C-alpha cells in the first residue's frame with residue numbers, strides 16, 4: 001500500500017471514497033489543527049506514522065464506522081462530549097429536551113432532575129451546567145456507558161450523581177421536579193437499525209420491543225412514584241410515535257400533555273405532568 005506523504009496526497013487518496021469534509025476532519029483529528037489549515041497547506045508533509053493512522057481511519061470510515069467514534073467526540077449543546085461504541089452518539093434533535101427543560105423550570109430552578117439512560121451523559125451534564133442550582137442524578141444500566149458519562153461530567157466540570165440502574169430499579173431518591181429520557185424507541189427489526197451509524201451503536205440504546213415502545217411504557221408507568229406533585233416527565237421518541245406516547249401518558253393519568261417539534265419539524269419530544 002502506498003502511504004500519502006503530504007496532506008494533499010492524503011485528501012487525494014480519500015477522494016470519491018468519503019466526503020472531502022470528513023477527510024479534513026480525520027486529518028484535523030490526527031494533527032490537532034483546524035480544517036482551514038488542512039486546506040491551506042496541501043504540501044505539508046505527513047510522517048509515516050500519521051499517514052498509517054490516516055489510512056486506518058479511512059478504511060474504518062469506508063466500512064461505515066461513525067465519524068463520532070473515529071474522532072472520539074461529538075458536540076452537543078455547544079460542548080464536546082467523548083463518545084465510543086458503549087454509548088449512543090448524541091443527536092442534535094435531543095437538544096430539544098434541554099430547551100424544553102429550561103423553558104419549564106427556568107434558569108434559577110432548584111428542582112432535582114433525573115436523566116434515565118444517560119449514555120454519554122449529554123443530557124445530564126448539559127442540564128447540570130445550564131441549571132447550576134439544581135441537583136442532577138443520571139442512571140444507565142450499562143457500566144461501560146456510565147464510565148463514559150462520568151468522564152464527560154468530570155471533564156466539563158458538571159456535578160451529577162451517577163447511578164448504575166435499569167431505569168428506576170436502583171434510583172435511591174424521589175421528589176424529582178423533572179425526569180428526562182432519550183430511551184431506545186426503535187422497533188426491533190426496523191430496517192433503520194441496519195443502516196448508517198445505527199449499525200455500530202449499542203443495540204440496547206436503540207431498539208425496544210416489537211413496537212419500539214417497551215421502555216417508554218416502563219418509564220411512563222414508574223415515573224409518577226419519583227416525581228413531585230407537579231413534576232414533569234419529558235420523553236424523546238420516534239418520528240411517528242408522538243400520538244402513541246401522548247395516549248400512553250393520558251391513559252396513565254398525566255396532565256398538561258403536549259408534544260414539541262425538533263429541527264426537522266417532527267414531533268420528537270412529548271411531555272406531561274405527574275398524574
Ligand code: GLN
Nearest residue numbers: 182183184185186205206
Ligand atoms: N434518534 C435515534 C435515531 O433514530 C434513535 C435514538 C434512540 O433510539 N433513542 O437515529
